[in-house]
Amino acid sequence: MKSWLGLLMVLPFALSCSYRSTANDQTGQVARDLDASEERCVQDRLLKGWGLDLVDLAVDLNPEEEIAVDMAIELCRLGPGGSPQESLIPNDQPQVSENLLRSPTVFDPTDQAPGEDPLLDALWFACGDGDAIxxxxxFYSAPRDSTYEQFAFSCGGRKNMDCSLLLGREQPEGALTSLTPPPGEDEDLDRWWSLCAEGSTRACGELRLIAPNQSLYAQFGMSCGARGTSYCALILDDDGEPPTLRSLTPDQNPPGQDQLLDQLWELCGSRDARACRDLSKFAPIDSLYMQFGVSCGGRAVAPCARLFADLKA
Structure with a gap:
């Protein structure tokens, strides 16, 4: 119970960078941008999801209330009642902005950082120098549709692909390799580990989906059997989807066990890569929430932003 209380206290602040409204940082302006039905939807979301009874969205809000309002607005603008609108584009064909897709033609690794944020500037220079992490x-810290985001998505003006695979990652001494034997803590997980080590994309994906979050098993599956990338389909022959993935679909209803995680679930199902990442990061281990986030909303076990870009291309 204490761990859950801690999560609920930390989570709103951790999500603040990812879910800022793009309309305007001034709450009064955001409220004026809402029509009557959207405002009712936002107020209903705030009451049900956060227990906030905000009659006037134009009043001064504290930071936690602003984050809640931003998320509620984004959910309500997905469609009536916060449900994704019907689209001519299937759920397995997510959209990625054209600015992201053409980033490699716009930037160069030696480009100077915008100078708008010291922390992001430092990451910009490190990315330009070839640091995949x-x-x-x-990418995940930058504001949406910003120059920072575009530069990161192209691996520092290089190419739209998994940066770890493109640039490589320095492996510490004693790090996992594809020859590392299974830990021997769980017979079923050990079996998936061995198959993943042999080059099965299906096994690596299944291992990531069913292994406890942050465990050695999960790390091995996410790294495609310690092969230096989390996008197995780029380097291994696809031998089928993980069994657990068959029970997940993008339009699947959230479990309803936690209101904030349910909000992230809906955003992830609607092709929000940041929401998928946060869901997999903050959800309880071994939970359906975690599996939905890891699988990019029931689509594939892959880096979600890269997956969405590939499906768009």
Missing amino acids: SCDEL
Whole structure:
């Protein structure tokens, strides 16, 4: 119970960078941008999801209330009642902005950082120097549709692909390799580990879906059997989808066990890569929430932003 209380206290702040409204940082302006039905939807979401009874969205809000309002607005604008609108594009064909897709033609690794944020500038320079981890951190920390985000998505003006695979990652001494034997803690997980080590994308995906989050098993599955990337389909022959993935679909209803995680679930199902990442990060281990986030909303076990871009291309 204490761990859950801690999660609920930390989670809103951890999500603040990912779910800022793009309309305007001034709450009054955001409220004026809502029509009557959207405002009712937002107020209903706030009451049910956060227990906030905000009659006037134009009043001064504290930071936690602003985060809640931003998320509620984004959910309500998915469609009536917060449900994704019907689209001519199937759920397995997510959209990625054209700015992201053409980033490699716009940037160069030696480009200077925008100078708008010291922390993001530092990640920019590290990404430009070829540090894959910094590229990933920059992408998920940068404001939406920003120059920072575009630079990170292209691995520092290089190519739209998994940055770890493109740039490589320095492996510490004693790190996992594809020859590392299974830990021997769970017979079923050990079996999937061995198959993943042999090059089965199906097994690596299943291992990531069913292994406890942050465990050695999960790390091995996410790294495609310690092969330096989390996008197995780029380097291994696809031998089928993981069995657990068959029970997940993008339009699947959230479990209803936690209101905030349910909000992230809906955003992830509607092709929000940041929401998928946060869901897999903050959800309880061995939970359906975690599996939904890891699988990019029931689509595939892969880096979600890269997967969505590939499906768009």
